[in-house]
């Protein structure tokens with residue numbers, strides 16, 4: 001007898017009813033905005049419930065106090081101020097209070113300092129912070145094409161924690177079995193940096209560290225042999241696009257026209273901003289993050305030993321403009337909106353825990369060595385008489 005039929009029917013009915021009336025399965029309330037001509041599919045959908053949570057998570061902390069720009073300069077008062085020497089003492093103290101709130105509110109000043117010797121660079125986080133100050137200055141000065149006048153501060157990424165919530169690293173897990181399967185090429189695993197899809201796992205390496213071209217689209221209906229990009233490149237590009245969409249909480253049509261993904265003339269203006277964003281993110285990783293590798297301890301690196309790197313989500317945190325476009329920069333114009341010295345110390349010599357000053361190698365009053373030329377040295381670090389120019 002087919003006794004199971006009435007049970008199956010009633011279970012099916014109950015599940016159907018449940019899916020309409022409760023059990024938390026209801027579709028979220030969605031707000032839809034039409035941003036293009038009717039019939040072109042140019043719609044942007046936003047989950048309103050999520051919007052409210054995002055608004056709450058993106059409130060900007062006020063500066064601890066208004067700093068007085070007059071008085072003695074920090075560079076004259078303190079022993080080892082390499083980047084922020086032009087600030088007044090009050091501005092410098094305000095900046096220290098702010099970065100404590102932005103980066104290590106629970107741990108306090110001692111997260112970066114030995115309280116017995118504030119001038120020493122023995123705590124690695126202080127060495128990292130100095131480089132991060134240079135990085136933030138470069139973002140605000142060199143990358144206005146992306147960050148505009150809104151700019152970025154440490155808070156844009158850190159949000160009150162030592163390690164920002166969103167970053168990425170070389171991800172080769174799970175390791176493939178041996179022999180023939182050795183090279184999985186990042187395929188067929190959950191790609192945590194590409195919206196948890198099964199798209200290529202390490203596409204961010206190609207585009208946000210290396211500069212692989214992001215061009216896969218054909219311009220003709222039939223193949224003409226001019227487009228050399230294959231499925232592999234296309235999947236890689238898609239992986240990056242998933243990362244960008246997820247990071248901004250924005251769908252593809254925020255930057256593309258549905259009828260011609262490649263065409264710049266038909267794309268919303270956000271696409272051009274994103275183009276600069278890709279170049280800026282690459283610069284942050286190549287010029288700042290990677291160089292700090294010897295300074296970071298192992299627990300601040302990925303399983304392959306590379307530093308955590310910046311992606312679109314590191315600043316954006318799920319919204320189209322970080323902190324909903326509210327600028328914090330007006331209180332930090334002298335510290336973060338202009339560039340101080342840009343030299344870099346030799347981080348490969350860094351030993352944490354040793355009282356020291358990590359400064360770029362300066363030769364005092366001696367003639368600077370042309371870059372790219374290694375001086376002959378006999379005593380460690382001291383250049384031996386180098387032949388005069390022209391010899």
Ligand code: HEC
Nearest residue numbers: 078079080081082083084096100103109112118119129130
């Ligand atoms: C997130 C890291 C960080 C935190 C937290 C931090 N500092 Fe600093 N501090 C630095 C860096 C980096 C420098 C060097 C700046 C430069 O070279 O321009 C510095 C330099 C200083 C100096 C100059 C010391 C000298 O003689 O050269 C003082 C004083 C100082 N900090 C005080 C404080 C106080 C007080 C707090 C807590 C309210 C604090 N710092 C929190 C990173 C930090």
Ligand code: HEC
Nearest residue numbers: 099125128129132133136153154157162167300307308309
């Ligand atoms: C564009 C994003 C971004 C900005 C802006 C930024 N940081 Fe960072 N910072 C990072 C990332 C990503 C890491 C994690 C790197 C790692 O652990 O390998 C980090 C790490 C650090 C660490 C090390 C923390 C630890 O526990 O190891 C300190 C300290 C720090 N940043 C200070 C600062 C300060 C101070 C500023 C502002 C002057 C700043 N950062 C601006 C992205 C940023």
Ligand code: HEC
Nearest residue numbers: 214215216217241242244245251252255261262271274275
């Ligand atoms: C935040 C803006 C933004 C979002 C969101 C976005 N893209 Fe893109 N897309 C770009 C930019 C910018 C480029 C060109 C990159 C470059 O040239 O460096 C691009 C390039 C592409 C290309 C290659 C075009 C060509 O000329 O070959 C494809 C295909 C593409 N995107 C598809 C997508 C898909 C699918 C989505 C949604 C999953 C998406 N994009 C989401 C900004 C975006």
Ligand code: HEC
Nearest residue numbers: 147148150151152244270273274277278281312315320321
């Ligand atoms: C250093 C922090 C930072 C990083 C990293 C970053 N952005 Fe942005 N982005 C900003 C800021 C700040 C703005 C707001 C600029 C403004 O107000 O004019 C912005 C604006 C944008 C906009 C314009 C939004 C609009 O509606 O006008 C797009 C699109 C965008 N970013 C895409 C990206 C993409 C894609 C990446 C990664 C490849 C990225 N961003 C990485 C800081 C960042």
